[in-house]
Amino acid sequence: METPGEKHGKVWLWLDERVGLKDLDKLAKKKQVPLQRYTLWYYFGGMTLFLFTVQVITGILLLLYYRPSSGEAYESVQFLMTEVQFGWLVRSIHAWSANLMIFTLFVHLFSTLMLKAYRRPREVTWLSGMALMALTLTFGFTGYLLPWNKLAFFATSVGTEIPGILPIVGSFMRRLLRGGDEVTGATLTRFYGIHVAVLPALVTALIGLHLFFVQKHGMSVPPSIAAKDTAPRTMPFFPNFLLRDAVGWLCALAVLASLAAFYPAELGEKADPFQPAPIGIKPEWYFMFMFQTLKLLPSYILGIEGELVGILAFGAGGLFLALIPFLDRASARGERSQLFVWLGCAIILYMLVLTYLGYTMSATK
Amino acid sequence: MPEETMHPQIDRRNFLNWFLGTTAGAFAVAILYPLSRYLIPPKVEESTAKTVTLSVKPADIKVNSGEIFRFGSQPAILVRTPGNELKAYSAVCTHLSCIVQYRSDVSHIWCACHNGHYDLNGKNILGPPPKPLEEYVVNVKGDQIVVSKSA
Numbered sequence: 407m408e409t410p411g412e413k414h415g416k417v418w419l420w421l422d423e424r425v426g427l428k429d430l431d432k433l434a435k436k437k438q439v440p441l442q443r444y445t446l447w448y449y450f451g452g453m454t455l456f457l458f459t460v461q462v463i464t465g466i467l468l469l470l471y472y473r474p475s476s477g478e479a480y481e482s483v484q485f486l487m488t489e490v491q492f493g494w495l496v497r498s499i500h501a502w503s504a505n506l507m508i509f510t511l512f513v514h515l516f517s518t519l520m521l522k523a524y525r526r527p528r529e530v531t532w533l534s535g536m537a538l539m540a541l542t543l544t545f546g547f548t549g550y551l552l553p554w555n556k557l558a559f560f561a562t563s564v565g566t567e568i569p570g571i572l573p574i575v576g577s578f579m580r581r582l583l584r585g586g587d588e589v590t591g592a593t594l595t596r597f598y599g600i601h602v603a604v605l606p607a608l609v610t611a612l613i614g615l616h617l618f619f620v621q622k623h624g625m626s627v628p629p630s631i632a633a634k635d636t637a638p639r640t641m642p643f644f645p646n647f648l649l650r651d652a653v654g655w656l657c658a659l660a661v662l663a664s665l666a667a668f669y670p671a672e673l674g675e676k677a678d679p680f681q682p683a684p685i686g687i688k689p690e691w692y693f694m695f696m697f698q699t700l701k702l703l704p705s706y707i708l709g710i711e712g713e714l715v716g717i718l719a720f721g722a723g724g725l726f727l728a729l730i731p732f733l734d735r736a737s738a739r740g741e742r743s744q745l746f747v748w749l750g751c752a753i754i755l756y757m758l759v760l761t762y763l764g765y766t767m768s769a770t771k
Numbered sequence: 772m773p774e775e776t777m778h779p780q781i782d783r784r785n786f787l788n789w790f791l792g793t794t795a796g797a798f799a800v801a802i803l804y805p806l807s808r809y810l811i812p813p814k815v816e817e818s819t820a821k822t823v824t825l826s827v828k829p830a831d832i833k834v835n836s837g838e839i840f841r842f843g844s845q846p847a848i849l850v851r852t853p854g855n856e857l858k859a860y861s862a863v864c865t866h867l868s869c870i871v872q873y874r875s876d877v878s879h880i881w882c883a884c885h886n887g888h889y890d891l892n893g894k895n896i897l898g899p900p901p902k903p904l905e906e907y908v909v910n911v912k913g914d915q916i917v918v919s920k921s922a
Contacts, residue, residue, distance in 0.1 A: 560869055564884055567867040585812045588844075592812060680839055680846045682862070682872030683883040700867075701885040705901045712899050713866065769883070 437624070437643035442631045447517035448647075449654050450510050451620075455613065456655040457507035460662070461545075462606065464500040472552070474598035476591030479554035480676040487673060498666035504546060506662065508692050511542055519730065519750045522737045523626035529731035531619040534612055536728045541609050546690055548601040554594060559677035561689050562597070563589045571714050588679065629742050686769040695757045696720055698764035727753070822919035825849065829911050832857065837873025837880065842918065846870050847907060849916070852891045853878055857911065859918045860893045860904040871904070880904065 422428050473482040486493035524532035551562045570580035585592030641647055689697045703712035736743035820843040837850040839862055848862040850873050862870050869884035880889040888897035893904035910917045
């Protein structure tokens with residue numbers, strides 16, 4: 407073994423003594439990424455993380471001009487889009503990156519599900535991922551209101567009405583979310599605080615935990631590959647895998663820039679609480695399958711209000727998804743379990759079909 | 772004998788644990804109580820208006836059309852039916868509280884959010900709304916439309 411003095415300069419040695427560079431070096435050399443048919447899917451978690459950093463940076467930039475009040479929010483975004491140099495670009499990147507981030511998060515989630523990466527000992531990693539998904543969707547929901555336009559106003563009105571349907575705690579929850587009985591400027595300041603302070607802090611902490619677990623357990627190898635006699639070849643994480651990651655991130659940045667340039671974020675009309683909901687109103691695409699389900703449910707199912715049934719069903723669905731590592735006993739034992747692959751397919755299919763219907767069914771029939 | 776000498780010590784340990792526990796509990800309550808009260812929005816005086824005189828004239832509302840107006844702090848809808856009758860309802864959809872509108876092509880009150888239909892008596896007839904719209908009383912006094920909550 408070579409002595410550190412031969413390889414590193416004085417600065418390195420000085421720093422190593424104080425912050426422990428040697429340990430980091432060892433860590434970076436130790437981490438290996440398995441090479442197998444499904445290695446491609448390993449990239450989506452990192453991609454989501456990259457898009458999150460884009461969100462943090464563009465979000466901070468938006469804060470410089472945004473004013474969180476019902477009287478000024480719309481106007482400040484309008485000013486940003488029309489007067490501020492590259493204001494349209496920053497806001498469009500923020501909007502597009504949010505959408506792409508949720509997309510890559512879903513890809514990451516479903517690839518983890520299909521490849522059974524949640525199985526022992528990674529159950530808690532899966533749970534931290536589910537919590538991150540919930541927080542990310544809350545990010546999307548709270549951020550959507552901030553421009554204070556018509557679509558956002560009604561989307562928030564409906565979205566905050568949903569917990570209001572729950573028995574007993576419903577009306578309290580709704581008041582707590584809205585900061586009053588209706589969606590008003592009080593709701594806007596509440597959502598603003600959640601969007602720019604509470605969620606970033608929680609998400610950052612959880613990402614740290616999630617990455618720590620990934621680091622601790624290493625990359626999961628799917629059961630079908632693990633069952634083979636020979637272990638898959640590996641690639642060092644640093645720098646080989648990280649550089650490949652970086653190529654993906656640069657591609658994502660290019661896609662973001664083109665989307666922002668060719669399809670800049672829209673602003674629409676200013677919210678007016680005394681105007682009917684606009685025809686063809688719809689939520690962001692990632693809520694579409696739930697929205698469409700609520701639209702198709704009859705007003706009463708077995709004597710219970712249709713939307714209550716729908717919302718309880720989605721709640722149960724989310725809980726089921728979170729508990730999959732504990733329900734899939736076969737995978738936990740290292741056996742193959744086709745059942746959960748089929749369930750994953752069923753969930754994806756349901757989301758795709760309902761989203762498709764949401765975009766194609768006539769808005770007025 | 773050793774038991775007797777041990778008891779006071781255990782009691783002292785228990786006492787200290789209890790003391791620390793209640794102090795920690797009281798500390799938590801002293802922080803959580805004001806915090807939770809802070810998060811609950813204060814009650815704002817609600818408009819108790821029982822009647823409202825509209826700024827719109829009866830002649831301005833065409834047959835088979837509708838218009839949103841303010842009833843206190845809530846939106847309401849005024850409709851002139853194809854049978855030339857003036858009617859008023861709460862404009863808040865009973866499904867998920869979007870604001871409804873009048874659709875002259877089907878002569879229904881309609882909610883764009885989840886495609887809910889109400890007939891001209893405010894009754895929910897199609898789609899997800901679970902209840903009819905609240906009906907108000909419309910009185911035309913000369914050039915004025917007065918809408919009031921039914922007693």
